[in-house]
Amino acid sequence: MFVASYAQDQERLSEPDFKKEARARFLHTFAAYPMAVPALILLIVILLSAVFAPALTPYNPFDGVAAERLQSVGTPGHLLGTDEQGRDILTRCLFGGRYSLVMGFLPVAIATVIGSILGIISGYFGKAYAQIVMRTLDVFYAFPSILLAIALSSVLGSGLSSIIIPISVILVPPIARVAEATVQDIMPEDFIEAAQTSGAGALKVIVFFVIPNTFGRIFIYCTTQFSVSILSASGLTFLGLGISAPTPEWGSMLNALRQQIFIKPLLTIVPGLFIFVTALSVNILSDALKDALEATG
Amino acid sequence: MIRVILKRIGLAFLTLFGVTVIVFALLQMMPGEPIDSIVPLDASDALRQAIIEKYGFDKPLYVQYFCWLGNALRGNFGNSVSDNRLVLTIVSEALHNTLILALGASIVAFLLSIVIGVYSAYRPKSILSWVGTIFGIGGISIPNYCLSLILIGIFSVTLHVLPSNGMYFSGDYSFSSLLRHLILPALAAGAMTLGIMTRMVRSSVAETRNRSFVTTLRAKGLSEPAIMRHVLRNSFPTLLTVAGLQFGYLMGGSTMVETIFSWPGIGLIIYQSIFTSDFPTTQAAILIVAVIFVSINLIIDLLRIVADPRLRK
Numbered sequence: 196m197f198v199a200s201y202a203q204d205q206e207r208l209s210e211p212d213f214k215k216e217a218r219a220r221f222l223h224t225f226a227a228y229p230m231a232v233p234a235l236i237l238l239i240v241i242l243l244s245a246v247f248a249p250a251l252t253p254y255n256p257f258d259g260v261a262a263e264r265l266q267s268v269g270t271p272g273h274l275l276g277t278d279e280q281g282r283d284i285l286t287r288c289l290f291g292g293r294y295s296l297v298m299g300f301l302p303v304a305i306a307t308v309i310g311s312i313l314g315i316i317s318g319y320f321g322k323a324y325a326q327i328v329m330r331t332l333d334v335f336y337a338f339p340s341i342l343l344a345i346a347l348s349s350v351l352g353s354g355l356s357s358i359i360i361p362i363s364v365i366l367v368p369p370i371a372r373v374a375e376a377t378v379q380d381i382m383p384e385d386f387i388e389a390a391q392t393s394g395a396g397a398l399k400v401i402v403f404f405v406i407p408n409t410f411g412r413i414f415i416y417c418t419t420q421f422s423v424s425i426l427s428a429s430g431l432t433f434l435g436l437g438i439s440a441p442t443p444e445w446g447s448m449l450n451a452l453r454q455q456i457f458i459k460p461l462l463t464i465v466p467g468l469f470i471f472v473t474a475l476s477v478n479i480l481s482d483a484l485k486d487a488l489e490a491t492g
Numbered sequence: 493m494i495r496v497i498l499k500r501i502g503l504a505f506l507t508l509f510g511v512t513v514i515v516f517a518l519l520q521m522m523p524g525e526p527i528d529s530i531v532p533l534d535a536s537d538a539l540r541q542a543i544i545e546k547y548g549f550d551k552p553l554y555v556q557y558f559c560w561l562g563n564a565l566r567g568n569f570g571n572s573v574s575d576n577r578l579v580l581t582i583v584s585e586a587l588h589n590t591l592i593l594a595l596g597a598s599i600v601a602f603l604l605s606i607v608i609g610v611y612s613a614y615r616p617k618s619i620l621s622w623v624g625t626i627f628g629i630g631g632i633s634i635p636n637y638c639l640s641l642i643l644i645g646i647f648s649v650t651l652h653v654l655p656s657n658g659m660y661f662s663g664d665y666s667f668s669s670l671l672r673h674l675i676l677p678a679l680a681a682g683a684m685t686l687g688i689m690t691r692m693v694r695s696s697v698a699e700t701r702n703r704s705f706v707t708t709l710r711a712k713g714l715s716e717p718a719i720m721r722h723v724l725r726n727s728f729p730t731l732l733t734v735a736g737l738q739f740g741y742l743m744g745g746s747t748m749v750e751t752i753f754s755w756p757g758i759g760l761i762i763y764q765s766i767f768t769s770d771f772p773t774t775q776a777a778i779l780i781v782a783v784i785f786v787s788i789n790l791i792i793d794l795l796r797i798v799a800d801p802r803l804r805k
Contacts, residue, residue, distance in 0.1 A: 229625075330503070330506065330507075331510070333503075333507050333510070334507055334510030334511060334513075334514060335514075336507075336789075337507050337508070337510070337511045337782045337785055337786045337789075338511070338514075338744070338778070338781070338782050338785065339740060339741045339743070339744035339745035339781065339785060340741075340745070341741075341745045341747065342744045342745060342747065342759075342762070342778060342781060345747060345762065345763075345766070346518050346762075346766075346774070346778055347518070349522075349766045349774075350518055350521040350522055422632065422633055426633075426635045429635060430635060430637060430747075430748055433635075433637050433748060434747065434748065434751065434763060435767070449637065449638065449641070453641060453752065456641055456644055456645060456649060456656075457649055460641075460644070460645030460646075460649045460650065461645070463641055463645065464638060464641050464642055464645060467635060467637070467638025467641060467642070468638070470635050470638060471633055471634050471635065471638055474632075474633040474634070474635070475629065475630070475633035475634075477633075478629055478632055478633050479629060482629070
């Protein structure tokens, strides 16, 4: 009797089942978050339409028809109107997504790697090392981040890297801080001490025990930085940094169109709405992910 | 407590030292040689050499750094390359204008976010809480440069009720003229702050309300308003930090908004100086913004130490 129920318990709690249950709860909490599923779908649509832009539109993003300049939003044939050179705005926005999404994503990826490494090592070793790293990163906190990005970008000249590098630089310090704090939280746990006393080296403890137990929280924080990244990156190109004129990119398109605000206000803000909707979807997703991760524990 | 405060002030000076190094490094990395803006292109090599020596460009970098630092500490940033006025004059005028914008933006954002945030932490199912959610997520998602254009599109172009650029109507330097020019840029610049603060206030107050000391207070029979006072007192240090940081961002981070509205503040100065290669102005503006930012953070931390006995150890 006892043996049988013990076996049942074992069966019920066997690892694959436990994982499956956790995953189900994760997905359920995620989907229950208001607007999470629509945001996910929207983001996938934006992503796919950027990837398959050439197949989706009959127009070329660089060639305009002078006679069709500044057509209103909703003009047949030009759903979102045409810009000051007669180019189809929808087409340019679809192609623009390629640049804007890369400029939103890449800095987060770069900063996540660098920031996590710096933060995890400071959190793990503490003391002098943490002091040096964290106090150095404090210096970057002395600037309003967008200002530092503008200054760095203007120094780096033109090209995609003059956007990606500055944004990565401003994202590293906050990610490192969160990583350090997260690691510090789990350092007093018994399993860390157990691993250390059983002879595992620092690298092994970090790779097999620290990272698996902190990755979720660090990752969630990094997802919140995606919108910071895309807003700042498009902000730089809006100011005319990094990306030069004919290239379709949301920020620089907004900059080019802004002269038309007094003639066609609705038309002018179209590229800005693409930035807004993307950032909005990502922020909703990251909130939903956070909820789901907290529910799963 | 004195020790903690002194330590924090020491840290601020260390950070400022780092800031000067970064700004100096940025200056060195700027494309083009600084002497090219002084020496005529057709100058002889001997003249060129003489000028290099006169300005100390042949000295080692660390000597140049300390000379530059010494001048900066005395407020001597040289003259602007574009209009030959003293950089310090240009920057301090701009700073004054940015302060007006930052105050306008933060007054609206702080008041709204505290009211909405506290209320929705107490009544999560109310309409205002719903509004708070939209402000929260919308505020952190909308680019301030896009919001600026939307506001101009609605209030200046379509409704013709508010002006879309500058600080005053020409010839009319009254307060009401300033106020009408301030509304749109302040809303655009403050939207992000409103979003961040609303989320922050709500989660912080909601979290504090769930702490066990609140249950204890309630069990002891304290009235709801008295409990609320304790809850707010406990979330206050966190909110103060975020508010301070946000004000700092508004002081230095409204470049796009100032550019769109032609608001003659520090952000516009930085934007213009970068595109006219006016290095002395760029670096002075960035340095001064960083000093203000560090000072605000320092003041906030000191206030927290005073407000929160746990931080005094």
